Amino acid sequence: MLIPSATNFRRLPHVRPGTLFRSDHLGALDADDARQIQGLGIRRVLDFRGAEERTAAACVLPGVQVHSLAIEPTIVQVLKDLLDAGHELTEAEVVAHMQDTYRGFVRRSSHRFREFFGHLLASSEPTVFHCTAGKDRTGFAAALVLLALDVPMDEVMADYLLTNERLKPAFLENTRLPPQVARVLTRVQPEFIEASFEAVQQDFGGMDRYLREALGLEAAQRARLRELYLDG
Known part of the structure; x- marks a missing residue:
């Protein structure tokens, strides 16, 4: 499915058709695209954007309940502050900031992902x-869903990297960032999400324990997720 005004909108793989989709923001949908998404029966929107992001581009999809799971963005402001201070950022430095x-x-926003799974467990x-671009906060959330469903890591990574084929970088149009910075911020790289997995390993000893202790997904909850969402 192609949604021209939300190019990163797509079904989550390995998930029962018609239940769970990931996307960039829904604040710029034209009427045709809104009708196309409505046709999927969407009733619930889980929004990881921060306060200013939500105000600047409020969801225009009618007939849905929007739940805010706010994770405030920091990366663009951090990089702009460095540039304003005269620092000439390299691509490698931008990648390192994305890894942070x-x-x-994992270390500051797990409570939001715990809320996210609470909504998913409440109903299918x-x-x-x-989020805004559907690539970072959304990409991590999508990976957690797939890992909780025991989808193999190579397929989790394939879904994560699909953003590079789908996303148009219009979300950075007004930031006037140097090309070497924009090149990193408009794409995803394995090194980004691998940094989150490394934090999980360092802090929790593995993904299963992170899902259980940080996100509240005991064996019964993971079984419920499979019942509600796993395709086949």
Whole structure:
């Protein structure tokens, strides 16, 4: 499915058709695209954007309940502050800052992903989850869902990297960042999400324990997730 005004909108793989979708933000949908998404029966939107992001581009999809799971973005402001101070950022430095962002998902925002799974466990009504570009906060959330469903890591990574084929970098149009910075911020790289997995390993000893202790997914909850969402 192609949604021209939300190019990163797509079904989550290995998930029962019609239940769970991931996307970039839904604040710029045109009428045709909104009708196309409505046709999927979407009833619930789980929004990882921060306060200013939500205000700047409020969800225009009618007839849905939007739940805010706010994770405030920091990366663009951090990089702009460095540039304003006269620092000439290299691509490698930007990648390192992105890795810090992903470690922060584990170390500072796990409570939001715990809330996210609480919504998913409450019902399997057709749901879309998103942030602004649908690549970082959303990409980590999608990976957690697939890992909780025991999807192999290579397929988790394939879904994560699919963003590079789908996303148009319009979300950075007004930031006036140097090309070497924008090149990193408009794509995903394995090194980004691998940094989050390394933080999980360092802090929890592995993904199963992270899912259990940080996100509240005991064996019964993971079995419920498989019942609600796993395709086949």
